[in-house]
Amino acid sequence: MQHINKWRRFNGDELQRPIVDEITDMLNSEREAGNDLKVCIGTDSQVKGRITEFATVIVFLRQGKGGFMFIHNFTTQRKMSIKERMLEEVGRSIEVAYSLCHIFTAYNVDMEVHADINTNPNFRSNDALKEAMGYIMGMGFTFRAKPYAFASTSCANKIVH
Template sequence: MRFFNSTQKNMSFSDVVASIKYFIRINPDNSFRIAIGTDSQVKGRNTCFATGIHIHMLGKGAWCCISKRLESKAYRNLREKISRETLFTYEIANMLNEQLMDSLEDFSAKYKNFQCNIEAHIDIGRNGETRKFIREMVGYFEGSGIDTKIKPESFVASSYANRYSKTFKVG
């Protein structure tokens, strides 16, 4: 799995973790939010999934990146498509949680104002067809320590990842 943003290309997951730690280390006595979300688009016989990672120093800026996967299957069933998006978000969120846990605890011990929440942004909401999947998709994250956001608060999935899922050129 490779990640990119407007200034960095071909980043590994380790590179992403290092970039997040660096972003926090620049000004660690602040509140941060790390959000992960996935969106997808079906075109013909393929589906393009884009997963965004976004770290926001509340009120002071952000760093983000995206990873894209092209699957040679058209996910036309809405439950199946939303489940696949949520699974990708779940996998990345848990990997980040695991990789960052010790560092976040260290920052918390050293800086009295440091706070960091990890959020999963799911591309579903209370309006429209996806409302019937809220309980099921939010259930992926219960007990993981990862907060779950749905529309209109799930901007990483519904806005950032959405922008990149529309193009099938990976990376």
Template sequence: MRFFNTVQKNMSFVDVIASIEYFIRLDPDCRYRLAVGTDSQLKGRITCFATGIYIHREGRGAWGCICKRILNRQYTNLREKITKETSLTYEMVNMLNQELLTSLYDIAVRYENFDCRLEAHIDVGTRGETRKLIKEMVGYFEGMPVDAKIKPEAFVASSYANRYSRDTRVS
């Protein structure tokens, strides 16, 4: 799995974790939102899935990256496509939660104002056909320390990842 953004290319998951930790350590006495979301686009016989990771220091900047997966399969069924997007988001949220738990705990006990909410941004909303899938997709994250967000609050899936899912080239 390789990640990129507009400045950094070919990052490993370890590099992503280090970048998130560095970003937080620059100003640890703040509130953060760490959000993950996936979007996909069908291009001929393939489907491009882009998963975005986005850390936002509330009121003071953000850092993000993308991981693309190109699958040689057409996801034409809406339920199947949204389920795949949600499962990729779930996988990434779980990995981040496991890798960042200790370092975020260490920061939390040292800084009074530090807060970091983990969010899953799901590409479903109350308008259109995806409204029928909200309960099922949000259900993926029940029992996890994660806030599941849907459109219009799910900007990492519906905007950030969407921007990168349109291009099938892996950066």
């Protein structure tokens, strides 16, 4: 990934090593602490004038013990339709999921990709639902959309607003 060292923790601390190394070490320490983890990856975006800001999150849930996340932000001035933006969000999440899935498989950690797309056809984001679902599931990942896509709709959403 080109933006391998631009990840940070929720408190703002930038990761000093590649995300792959950070996650591998974290999975080892979580395993030693006896924690069962689940990973949810999602992206949200916000248009602010001529700039669109994206936030991708890797959310780690400790079963019954809360969670934590890593965050990556990206901005572009490229003008996009709502459908293009939704599919860009999904593409960013898939890029991250694909680059990390070998680690999660090795540690037997379940992973989901969350899309900030409404399943209700009355919402404009619904235009991208079929493509997003096909893209995510076609890559072999578990797909979640609203209202079950909290990584994108709640976690990443807080970062870009």
